[in-house]
Amino acid sequence: MTKAIQALLTGCAIMASVGVASADPASDRATIDTQIEKTYPALDALYRDIHTHPEIGMQEVRTAALLAGKMKALGFTVTDKVGGTGVVAIYRNGAGPTVMVRTELDGLPMEEKTGLPYASRAQTEFEGKTTFVAQSCGHDVHMAAWIGTAQTLLAMKGQWKGTLMFIAQPAEEQLKGAKAMLDAGLFTRFIKPDYGFAAHVGSGEAGTVVVKDGVTSSNSDSVQVTFKGRGGHGSMPSATIDPIVMGAHFVTDVQAVISRQKDANAFGVVTVGAFQAGTVANIIPDTAVLKLSLRSFDKDVRQMLLEGVKRTANASAAMSNAPAPEVTWLNGTAAVMNDHALAERAAAELKAADGDRVSYLPASAPGWSASEDWSAFVDAGVPSVYFTIGGYDAATLAAYKAKGEAVPSNHSPFFAPDHNKAIRTGIRTLTLAVLMVAEPK
The missing domain is CATH 3.30.70.360 (Alpha-Beta Plaits)
Incomplete structure (x- = not known):
């Protein structure tokens, strides 16, 4: 066997072991963007509906039913009430790895002050008191992107094989929903995924994506x-x-x-x-x-x-x-730990599709000071990447800078990201990540 042939076979073995499905992320991006535009009006309506009707963790009955119905209509096998109000949606498309994609369901016990025409005025009982409820962390963006990712992957199912495991998790803000789903048998009643992906919108520039190696979010303790x-x-x-x-x-x-x-x-x-x-x-x-x-x-x-x-x-x-x-x-x-090899691959894949709109931060760079119970899935043995996507358009960021004011961040009553750009970026990011690890057809 010549060294050239041996190297080629070795390379093929490595590619097969990690399930690289796409040799042309830029081409995939074009297909993804075309699909997004076909479905976006309905996704925008879904986003506005969820934004107007937020629900507190473990009370997300309406929200969970809405997402479960959308996934059933797409052909997923759907189970609800997993770990409270959690939803598990499974779609099998031949032999290949199982890839988990997560969204959160819950809003926050606070009053929205954005002045948007579809702003929330919802109220509920929480910890013995009546409180306003708002989607002021961006989970409404995540839910729309989650549905959009499922739609896009099914539209492209001719080029990948494997199992999609889409989960809608309750009570992320209370840092207990992931554990509740695991305790309810998420990885035993259903299937333990080979890979996991999630994305969170922040106050960076819309259209950008940050892939962080190693520690991505902080440990959190309430005392x-x-x-x-x-x-x-x-x-x-x-x-x-x-x-x-x-x-x-x-x-x-x-x-x-x-x-x-x-x-x-x-x-x-x-x-x-x-x-x-x-x-x-x-x-x-x-x-x-x-x-x-x-x-x-x-x-x-x-x-x-x-x-x-x-x-x-x-x-x-x-x-x-x-x-x-x-x-x-x-x-x-615990802190979220992105898998080193998977983070490097994801950054390369996304950069090939989107150029300098994608940033890769090494393990030595500081993580996100906020916390996330996605770490429960990582600690259960799922190699994963947790992405951060930008939320504000460049003009809005420049306007705040000119005024010498901080941009409203997650959990601010004035948090109002450009959801149109953020949802599209979320769909593109999560779809490319799944295609990266899925078995090619």
């Missing part, structure tokens, strides 16, 4: 601290043990964990997002409840933050000669 005091009259504080004072000390002192205990080169955030105590001005309450959000990339930093919060809370109580506080871990998720 509740309950300080226990002794209530009494506001005019006689010496007869009380004031939990508000303890909490106030804690809010300030806990930042020393970041500034004085954490390595300055390591990412870490401790945010006190809620401080709940008292009813009126002249009554010292007997408890104060604080809720914290901790973010990190490194597992050792994650542990250090958790220990630092508890140690600082105990010290704040001790200063007031109060009982030890209750420090309760509420929920959390």
Whole structure:
């Protein structure tokens, strides 16, 4: 066997092992874009419908039914109520790898202030209170792109083989929906995928895609601290043990964990997002409840933050000669880790289709400070890539820059990405990623 033939056979074996389906991403992009334009009016209507009618995590009954109906109409085998309100849609197209593509279903408990003609005015009950609900993280973009990706892949099914596993996940914002679906047998009742892909819209320039190697989003931990005091009259504080004072000390002192205990080169955030105590001005309450959000990339930093919060809370109580506080871990998720080899391949594939609109960030670059429970699927053994796609058109970004103002980001009541461009970019990105790993026909 000559070296040339041996090299060719070796290369073919490698290509077969990873399932490279497309030798011409630019040609695929043209086909994808043509298909998008055929279906886009209906996708735009779907986006506006979902945007106007958002639902809180584990309440996404209407949203889940809407997506399940769309997938059934496409010919997918659909199972609903997986892990609460989750949807699993399977489409088999011959022998080949199983590829999972995910969207989230849930909105946020907040009021939208975009002024859009289809802005949400929906309200619901959440944690014992009535709240507005808004799709202020971009999951409405993701859902439209998810449906559009399914439509596009089916229109191109003559050039790939394998199984599509499209999942619509509840309660991503509460960082519990992925685990709920796994606990409900996502990878045992159905099938464990060979690859997984997801994409998230952000506040970058619309039409751009970022592929990050390694750590892509942060560890997240929600912690509740309950300080226990002794209530009494506001005019006689010496007869009380004031939990508000303890909490106030804690809010300030806990930042020393970041500034004085954490390595300055390591990412870490401790945010006190809620401080709940008292009813009126002249009554010292007997408890104060604080809720914290901790973010990190490194597992050792994650542990250090958790220990630092508890140690600082105990010290704040001790200063007031109060009982030890209750420090309760509420929920959390690990950092998302993009597969190195798959991320490199995906970046190359997307660059071949879209040129410099695609950026590749090495593992040494910092990840996204927000968190994502997509990590539960990665930790379950699914090699995957989590993409970030831009949301704002260049003119909007320039206008904010000229005013010296920050662009409204995810979770802002004013978050209003250019959904027309973002949905198209999401479809193109996810479709190319699936074609990259699917078995060629």
